[in-house]
Amino acid sequence: MQLFTHLGGYYLLLLRTFTKPERYKVFFRRVVEELELIGLGSISIVSILSIFMGAVILIQAANNFSSPWVPAYAEGVAARDSMILEFSPTIVSMVLAGKVGSSIAGQIGTMKVTEQINAMEIMGVNPPNYLILPKVVAAMLFFPFLVILSIFLGVSGGYLATVLTGLVTVENYIYGIQFDYNSFYITYAVVKSIVFAFLITTISSYQGYNTRGGAKEVGASSTKAVVYSCIAILLFDVILTQLMLTPGS
Amino acid sequence: MIEGKGIKKSFGDNQVLVGVDVKLYKGKVNMIIGKSGTGKSVLLKALVGLHDVDEGEVLYNERNYTAMNYKEKKVVRREIGMLFQSGALFDSMTVEQNVLYPLEMFTEMTPVEMQERVDFCLNRVNIKDSNHLFPSEISGGMNKRVAIARAIALNPKYLFCDEPNSGLDPQTSILIDTLIKDITEEFDTTTVVISHDMNSVLEVADFISFVHNGVVWWEGTKDDILKTDNKEVVNFVYASEFMKNLRSARLKGDFF
Numbered sequence: 262m263q264l265f266t267h268l269g270g271y272y273l274l275l276l277r278t279f280t281k282p283e284r285y286k287v288f289f290r291r292v293v294e295e296l297e298l299i300g301l302g303s304i305s306i307v308s309i310l311s312i313f314m315g316a317v318i319l320i321q322a323a324n325n326f327s328s329p330w331v332p333a334y335a336e337g338v339a340a341r342d343s344m345i346l347e348f349s350p351t352i353v354s355m356v357l358a359g360k361v362g363s364s365i366a367g368q369i370g371t372m373k374v375t376e377q378i379n380a381m382e383i384m385g386v387n388p389p390n391y392l393i394l395p396k397v398v399a400a401m402l403f404f405p406f407l408v409i410l411s412i413f414l415g416v417s418g419g420y421l422a423t424v425l426t427g428l429v430t431v432e433n434y435i436y437g438i439q440f441d442y443n444s445f446y447i448t449y450a451v452v453k454s455i456v457f458a459f460l461i462t463t464i465s466s467y468q469g470y471n472t473r474g475g476a477k478e479v480g481a482s483s484t485k486a487v488v489y490s491c492i493a494i495l496l497f498d499v500i501l502t503q504l505m506l507t508p509g510s
Numbered sequence: 511m512i513e514g515k516g517i518k519k520s521f522g523d524n525q526v527l528v529g530v531d532v533k534l535y536k537g538k539v540n541m542i543i544g545k546s547g548t549g550k551s552v553l554l555k556a557l558v559g560l561h562d563v564d565e566g567e568v569l570y571n572e573r574n575y576t577a578m579n580y581k582e583k584k585v586v587r588r589e590i591g592m593l594f595q596s597g598a599l600f601d602s603m604t605v606e607q608n609v610l611y612p613l614e615m616f617t618e619m620t621p622v623e624m625q626e627r628v629d630f631c632l633n634r635v636n637i638k639d640s641n642h643l644f645p646s647e648i649s650g651g652m653n654k655r656v657a658i659a660r661a662i663a664l665n666p667k668y669l670f671c672d673e674p675n676s677g678l679d680p681q682t683s684i685l686i687d688t689l690i691k692d693i694t695e696e697f698d699t700t701t702v703v704i705s706h707d708m709n710s711v712l713e714v715a716d717f718i719s720f721v722h723n724g725v726v727w728w729e730g731t732k733d734d735i736l737k738t739d740n741k742e743v744v745n746f747v748y749a750s751e752f753m754k755n756l757r758s759a760r761l762k763g764d765f766f
Contacts, residue, residue, distance in 0.1 A: 283615055376598040379560055383670075384612050385587035 271467045277389040278397070278463070291395035292402075299361050299396065299462075300403030304410070306360060307353055311344070311411040314352070315418025318343050323428035336429045337419070337437015342446070344415035349408045350450040351498050354457035357404070358490035362465035365396060366486035369469025370479040378470070393466040397459060404458035405451045412450065449505050456501060460493045511536050512557065512668060512700055517566035519549075519556055526552045528724035529566070536700045539691055539714045543705055544721035545746060550704045551595075553721060554672055557702065558590060559583055570668065588616055591661030591699075593671040597653040599645040605632070605656050606641040612663045631659040635689060651682035655689065662693060669694065669701040675710055683707065687714045708747060711735065720746065736760070 282288035322339040369392060372378050381388040416438055423434040465486035472482040517530040526549040534540040534557075544550050555561040557568055559575060568575040570586055578586065599608050609628045613619055619627065632641065635655040640648055648656070654674060661669060671690060675683035691714040694701040705711065711718060711732060718735055720728040720743050728735075728743045735747055748757045 287614055371601075375601070376594045376596055377600055380592065380594060380598040380600075382560065383558055383587055383590055383592045384615070384664075385584040385590075386615055387584075 267467075270471065271463070274389055274393075274467050274470060275463060277387060278393045278466075280387060280390050282390060282394065283386060287391075288395060291391070292398050295395045295399035296403055298364075299399050300407070303357055303360060303403075303407060306356065307407050307411050308414055310353065310356060311349065311414040312418035312421070314348055315340055315344060315415030315420075316422035318348070318415070319419035319422040319434070320426060320428060323426075333429070333433045334437035334440055336423075337434040338440055339437075340419035340434075341416055341438040341442075344412050344419075345446045345450050349411035349415060350453035350457065351494060353408060353411045354404070354454060354461065354494050355491050357407070358457075358461045358465075358494060359487050361400065362461045362486045362490045363483040365462060365465040366469040366472075366483045367479055369393075369466055370472035370482040373470060373472045374475055374479060389466070389470065393462070393470075396466065397462045400458035400462045401455050404454040408450055408454040409447075412447075449501075452505065453498065453501050456497055457494050460497060461490045464490045464493055511571060512702070513569040513572075514553070514557060515567050515569070517553065517556055517568070518564045519552055519561055520564055526724055527556065527563075530556075530721070530724070530726055532719050532726050532729075534700055534702050534719075535717055537694065537698045538716035539694050539701045539703060541703045541705055541711055541715040541718045542721055543711055543718060543746070544727075546706060548721045549724050550706075550721050551672055554670060554702065554704050558592060558670055559587070588664060589667040591664070591666035591669045593654065593657045593661050593669070593674055595672045595674075595676050597645065597650075597657040599653060599657055599660070601645050604642050604644055605637065605648065608645070608656055609660050609663050612660065616664060627663060631663050632656070634662070634693075635659045650677050651679075651685065654678065654686050658686075658689060658693065662697065665697060666699060669697075669699045671701070671703040673704055673706075675705065675707050680709065683709065684713060690714060706746075708753065 319336055319340045322336040326335050326339075369378075372392070378388045378392075381391065419438070420431070420434060423429050423431055429437075468482045468486040468489065469479075472478050512534040514530050514532040514534075517527050517532075518525070519527040530549075530553055532542070532553070542550050542553060552561060556563050559568075563576055567577065570589070573586065575583065575586055599605075600611065603611065606628055609631050610624055613624045613627055617624070628641075632638075635658050637652060637655055637659060640652065645653055645656070669690070674686050674690060678686065687710050690701060690703060693699065703710070703714070715732045718728075718730055718732060719726045720735075720740075722728075722742045728738065728740050730738065735743060738744065744757070748754045
C-alpha cells in the first residue's frame with residue numbers, strides 16, 4: 262500500500278517539476294551550475310573506475326578463456342562488449358546514484374527541514390521546478406557523455422592491461438575490439454544512460470523533498486535515494502534490454 | 511486586511527485548530543500569542559497556505575485564498591513576505607544573493623536596479639559590510655534581519671513573522687521588534703507576528719489575538735490585555751513572578 266502512496270507522491274512531484282520555468286535566464290544558469298556539479302564533478306570517479314574495470318575485465322577474460330576453441334581475440338570482444346553493454350551504462354550509473362543521488366537527496370532534504378523550501382513556496386516560486394528540473398536536465402545531458410567516456414577509457418584500460426601483463430597480444434586485442442562491432446550497442450548504452458539519469462535525479466529528489474525531521478532523517482533520505490535509485494536502475498536495465506536487444510520485441 | 515473564518519486543521523486524530531475566526535488589520539502589527547503547542551504556527555501556516563485547511567476560509571482583502579488554484583495562489587504569494595522562525599535563508603547563497611533572489615525571479619528590473627534595491631533593503635535592516643558572507647557566517651540576529659530584508663524586497667502587502675525573537679538576546683529582540691514595527695508603518699503592511707514573548711507583545715503589538723485550545727480565545731489591544739480578567743489570558747500574561755507582582759500592584763491601584 263505504501264508503495265502506491267510513494268508512486269503517487271512521486272508522480273505528483275514530477276507534475277510540479279515539469280512545468281514552464283519562472284525565468285528562463287535563471288533556469289539556464291541553474292542548468293549550467295548543475296552540469297558542473299553533477300557532470301564535471303563526476304568525470305574523475307568515472308574515469309578511474311572505467312580504466313580499472315576495463316583492465317580487470319581483460320585480465321579475467323584472459324585467465325578464463327583457456328579453451329582452444331575460444332579465438333585469441335575473444336578477450337578484446339569481451340572487454341569491449343562488457344563495457345558498452347553493461348559496465349559503462351549500468352554500473353557507472355549505479356556509482357553515480359551513490360555520488361549524485363545522495364548529494365541531491367541531502368541537499369534538498371536539508372533545504373526541506375530548514376524551511377528553505379517553504380520560504381520559496383511562500384515567495385510564489387515553484388520549488389520542484391526551480392530545484393529539481395535543472396538537475397534532471399543537466400544529468401540527462403551529461404550522463405551520455407560520461408558513458409561514452411567510460412566506454413573509451415574502459416577499452417583503453419583493457420589495452421593497458423594487455424601491454425602491461427602480456428596475457429593477450431596487442432594485435433589480438435585490437436582485432437578483438439573491432440571484431441563484429443555493432444554500433445547499435447552504443448545507441449543502447451546512451452538510451453540507458455539517459456533513462457538512468459532521469460531515474461537517479463527524480464528518485465533522489467523525491468526522497469529529499471519528502472524528508473521530515475532533522476539531520477538523521479536527511480541521512481536516511483540520502484541512503485534511501487541511493488538504494489531506490491539502484492533498484493530502479495536494475496529494473497529498467499532489464500526492461501530496456503528486453504525492449505532494445507531482444508530480437509522481435 | 512486578512513480574515514480567517516472557521517479555520518479547522520487536524521493532523522491525524524489531533525485536531526489543532528477547531529474553528530479559528532481571526533481578523534488581521536492593515537498597517538498594524540497583529541500579534542498571535544498563546545502557549546506553546548496551542549496551534550499558533552499551524553494557524554500562521556494555514557493563513558499563508560503552507561497547510562491546507564480542513565474547513566474554513568482565508569480571505570486576503572476579500573479574495574478567497576483557500577478557494578484559489580495553485581496559479582492564483584502564486585499571485586497572492588508574491589504579495590507576501592515571510593520571516594521564518596529559523597530565518598530560512600538559502601544557505602548556499604550569500605546575504606546579497608538571498609535578497610536578490612525574489613527580485614531575479616519576479617521583477618523585470620535591470621541588474622543595476624536590482625543591486626540598488628538589494629542595497630536599500632540591507633541598509634534598511636542595518637546590514638553593512640556583510641553582503642558577501644554566507645548565512646552560516648553571520649549571527650542569529652543578523653540572520654533574522656537579512657530574512658526581513660529578503661521579505662521586504664518585493665514591497666509586500668502582507669508580512670508574516672513566525673516567532674521572530676526565538677533564540678535572540680533581549681536587546682537584539684527589541685531591535686527586531688522595532689524593525690518589524692517600523693517596516694509595518696513605513697510600507698503600510700498587514701503584519702502578523704506569532705510570539706509567546708510578552709516583551710514583544712508590550713513593545714510592538716497593535717492588535718492581539720490569544721489562541722487557546724485551537725480557537726481565538728480573546729482579542730484586544732495591548733492595553734486591553736493588561737486589564738482583562740479572562741482567566742487563560744491572565745495566566746499567560748502574568749506567568750512570571752514579576753508580572754504577577756505588577757498585576758497585584760495594578761489591582762491595588764499603584765500602577766496604570
